[in-house]
Amino acid sequence: MRRQRSRELFQRAVQHIPGGVNSPSRSYDAVGIDHPVFMRRGQGAYLWDADGNRYLDYVAAYGALILGHAHPAVLEALTKVAERGTVLGTPHELEVTFAEHLKSAIPSLEKVRFVNSGTEAVMTAIRLARGATGRAKLVKFAGCYHGHSDPVLLDAGSGASTLGISDSAGIPDGVAADVLTIPYNDAGAVRQVMDQWGEQVAAILVEPLVGNFGIVPPEPGFLEAIHETASGAGALVIYDEVITAFRFHPGAIQDVLGFRPDITVLGKIIGGGLPIGAYGGPAAIMDHITPLGPVYQDGTFCGNPLSLAAGLAALQVLREPGFHQRLDRMGAALEHGLREAAARQGVAVQVNRYGGALSVHFTDEPVRDFATASKSDAAAFARFFRQMLAQGIHLAPSIYEAWFVTGAHTDDDIEYTLNAAERAFAAAARGERG
Ligand SMILES: *Cc1c(COP(=O)(O)O)cnc(C)c1O
Secondary structure: OOOHHHHHHHHHHHHHOHHHOOOHHHOOHHHOOOOOOOEEEEEEOEEEEOOOOEEEEOOHHHHOOOOOEOOHHHHHHHHHHHOOOOOOOOOOHHHHHHHHHHHHHOOOOOEEEEEOOHHHHHHHHHHHHHHHHOOOEEEEEOOOOOOOOHHHHOOOOOHHHHOOOOOOOOOOHHHHOOEEEEOOOOHHHHHHHHHHHHHHEEEEEEOOOEOOOOOEOOOOOHHHHHHHHHHHHOOEEEEEOOOOOOOOOOOOHHHHHOOOOOEEEEEHHHHOOOOOEEEEEOHHHHOOEOOOOOEOOOOOOOOOHHHHHHHHHHHHHOOOOOHHHHHHHHHHHHHHHHHHHHHHOOOOOEEEEEOOEEEEEOOOOOOOOHHHHOOOOHHHHHHHHHHHHHOOEEOOOOOOOOEEOOOOOOHHHHHHHHHHHHHHHHHHHHOOOO
16 A cells, blocks of 8 residues: 555655644654654545545544544535634524534533543633632543543643653642542552542542543443542542543543432543534532633634534434444444454454444453553554554554444444454464554
């Protein structure tokens, strides 16, 4: 597969853009290819690169696209709304409609605010928790990714971990002093840290089901420990559902798991492929936000009509009966097929899956937290990745990122993927360069 044009674009890009990429997760540094693939077009489950090669896409913009690329319903909504202005700088009806829609889908939301990214939403949710409780400390979990604001970049997952960066430079000690990071799925650590610091803790922030060091569901007792200790100490619980909301059913994962957080953070899918973030919860908490209360948040593009129209259109499509069941069925076929192919090729893998989201870790140990996820053999993954790419399958260039099945994938796509994976596992086993 020739990727000459991508190479040339990258050579230009590195002269103007740090590392040639606008998000480090897109760098191919961790997979042993000297330049990332520059994509030109996305349609349905496929991407086409600058050289015209076609790829079956499992990155789905890191989970933002649950309908696949350029879905007609989203495009139509966008065209219509853009004709009336892309940003109005005033309140408008779509904000109200979207808020009503989210509230009907997620019962824990009484009021919501729209911002422009998951990063902004988490950043503000933390400020809100601190403002509402009058406390400073934040408890979070190693490897969970919550965007790139200062407090959550300490021991962060996703792109930061791929590049071997546990803590970003540029975060003052004063910020770090108020962040307590403990292992995911460790109820004992939750109880211990809350015993010691509970009175000073504003919030426990968690991905209720992890999507950022692979797909890692909560073990029995873990979320219970979070909610019990938080309510005992007067701390709030923040669920970061940027990956999980609307991915597994037309609502949030909290209602499947049976918990009600104080603040919920949303993003990715709810923007229908445009930038968005949102946070919400009971009025008693949300009314601390300006102009009602003293916790400040604003933004020129917050609630812009484009993101809301695209998001609403996407949320309508995924409410069609059977939508998530179909993703679950294709996810299951991938899970079993990948496991069997790896076994035939003698490669030890852990395939974790929830619905249409899954992850493949090259390790013989079950993956239940960041430490076990990190045991994935990076060299074997890199060989697997290169062989998949050569066969036209686009995965994220990281041992930590999940695969996302979208509404645009078909059974034929899954079958093609499994055949490709057989050869890619063989390459991973042989230590051959793909
Ligand atoms: C992607 C992600 C974020 C950050 O969202 P952006 O829109 O990229 O800023 C936050 N939390 C989780 C769980 C995410 O997966």
